[in-house]
Amino acid sequence: MPAHRTARERARAELTTEIKDEARRQLADKGANGLSLRAVARELGMVSSALYRYFPSRDELLTALIVDAYNALGGTLDKASAAGGSPADRWRRAATALRAWAHAHPHEYALLYGTPVPGYRAPQDTVAPGGRVPGAFLRIARDAWHASGGATDDRLDDTLRGQARTIAEALDLTDVPDAVVLRAVDAWTHLFGTVALELTGQFANTLDPADAYFARAVELQLRTAGIG
Amino acid sequence: MPAHRTARERARAELTTEIKDEARRQLADKGANGLSLRAVARELGMVSSALYRYFPSRDELLTALIVDAYNALGGTLDKASAAGGSPADRWRRAATALRAWAHAHPHEYALLYGTPVPGYRAPQDTVAPGGRVPGAFLRIARDAWHASGGATDDRLDDTLRGQARTIAEALDLTDVPDAVVLRAVDAWTHLFGTVALELTGQFANTLDPADAYFARAVELQLRTAGIG
DNA sequence: TCTGATTCGAGAGCACCGCTCTCGTTGCCC
DNA sequence: GGGCAACGAGAGCGGTGCTCTCGAATCAGA
Incomplete structure (x- = not known):
């Protein structure tokens, strides 16, 4: 510009x-x-x-910070998952980058994924940048599915099918079957839960430090998402 | 009294x-x-x-509310997962109860699992009641393992072994192999992530309403935890 | 039962907050 | 150059958490 x-x-x-x-x-x-x-x-x-x-208000400032944070995190994930290595390695790198970013910017991460502060939130400006984060992971799953020749036999009910299609369209992954999308979401959900629990201190005195457990969790995500 | x-x-x-x-x-x-x-x-x-x-301060009041909320949620889960039906059914009931409680008390749930408000938190009074929640799920996994005759061949590194043992001891589940504990934690983590993403509105416009996806996620948790 | 100590509620006050409104000033465009 | 919009400063409103003081109520021990 x-x-x-x-x-x-x-x-x-x-x-x-x-x-x-x-x-x-x-x-x-x-x-x-x-x-x-x-x-x-x-x-x-x-x-x-x-x-x-x-x-115009404190909330607007926070919203601007949220958008910036989503983009910073999204950029970090894009870089970490860039071509190079197998899809599995790319997922490992991206997951590790997500966790590292969360640890490096705990308050910003909390702003993105913590409690929806006032009554609720999510101004429209945040949804597109917010999608970048799961998007980075879903794209890896798509590439893995393409690389593997692609076959799926999950039975899905219509609601899930429709929702999977909505997700795929929102993230421009229309060339991927619904089942693959949903399995990637499963893995993303698991990854997210792991980071969230660790970050909110729920692992204190038990899984802390969680490096070993996180590595294990990532391998489970690969199986869940069907990433060879 | x-x-x-x-x-x-x-x-x-x-x-x-x-x-x-x-x-x-x-x-x-x-x-x-x-x-x-x-x-x-x-x-x-x-x-x-x-x-x-x-x-003595606003934070102390909040801490008292947190303890009460953990106990309320823990009690709800205990009731939902009480004997009756297969372990799989008990897990389904408990998971559904967790989600329902979170929806019914979103702000209290956010207080428990949302952003660690100031710099960090977790006064000692909260850790015991906080353990009740994962505890309810781990107990179901234990019962399932006992009912199934019990066999496991996971290879675990020493760090994870030790941490699994710490968890088991904290929750009085010493009669369960480490691998079973960890697989239950995997499932709990996944469950937690699903509820957290839904509650913070990350599913808006895509998986919302998330009933179907949640049911699917619960079935995946059962496979993850090895609950037949 | 009386007395001294403790606990309690009320009130005033401190420093901070988000936000609004007014008022001169400064920079821009025609 | 004149009119207008954008700007920064300042005062002020109602709210917050928290502290301190003071008189009244309550308790426990002689």
């Missing part, structure tokens, strides 16, 4: 990202609850009301 | 539960973030400072 035309636009764009950067910093070390508009403004040497010229 | 001796003790116990009840009510319809000590006090016709005679 070209440089912004007017000085005002340039300044606005710059300040917008400065605000997000400072907010991300506070989010990283105090959590979503500790993120305060006033503190962000203070740190940036401005008064809190000025900040409302850039984000 | 006998009635409390002095009037003061009686009043204290009563007010303590009244506070928790009102707090639970607010938690239920405004979420953990919306729970305000001042509002609880207001509703109870007292002044906010008086409430500090009963709970």
Whole structure:
């Protein structure tokens, strides 16, 4: 994209990202609850009301951070699962990258997948970037299915068939049978649960440190998803 | 337990539960973030400072609610998985009960398994009641293993062996081989992930409503845990 | 039964929060 | 250059968690 035309636009764009950067910093070390508009403004040497010229509310700022976080995580997964090695290896790398990202950015991860803070949430802007994360895993499963010659005999009821098709279309995986999509979702669900339990401290005193268990879980995911 | 001796003790116990009840009510319809000590006090016709005679801080109140919630959920699962029917049926009932409880008390469930609010959390009082939940599922897996005559040939590395033993001891399941414990944990992890993804709205527009997918996931859990 | 200690509720107050509104100033476009 | 929109500063509103003080109620021991 070209440089912004007017000085005002340039300044606005710059300040917008400065605000997000400072907010991300506070989010990283105090959590979503500790993120305060006033503190962000203070740190940036401005008064809190000025900040409302850039984000109409605290929730909007959080939403912007969520979108950025989804994209950062999605990019990390894309990179980790890029071509190279078998589909199984790509899944292993992606799963490991997911876990590593979650550990490196626990509060951002919690923002994405933790409790839906107020009454509920999910503004429309977040759903597309949010899909990148499972998308990265489903794409590996698709490639594995293609590589294996492709055969499936799962019996599925109509509801599941329709939902699988919806998922496939949303992620541009229309060339894959529903059963493969659903098995990949099974594996993604398992992966997600493992990371979530570890991150929320439910493994404390038992599976902690969870490296060995995580490796085991990943192998199970491969079997679940039918990734050779 | 006998009635409390002095009037003061009686009043204290009563007010303590009244506070928790009102707090639970607010938690239920405004979420953990919306729970305000001042509002609880207001509703109870007292002044906010008086409430500090009963709970030294907002976090302590939340911790008390967490313990109660773990016990409520644990009790629900115990009831659902009580003897009657095959282990597979008991697992199905328990898993369904978990999902139903989560849907009925989303904010309390989020309090238990959502983002670890401040920097981190898990006061010691919560770990024992917290273990009741996976405990209910692991016990079903144990019974299934006993009923099936019991044989296993999983190869496990030493780290996992030790951690499995720790889990088994914490839950009084010492008569079960490590491999069975771990496979039950695999299934529990998968179950947890399914509920978590659904509850945080990640299934919106795709797997929602997730009844069919959940039923499918439960069957996969049975295979994972080796429950016939 | 009286007394001293303890517990309790009320109230005022501190520092913080999100958010709104007003008011000068600054930069932009015609 | 003039009109207009964007901007930052400041004051202020109602809310929060939490602390401290003070008088009243309650309890336990002599």
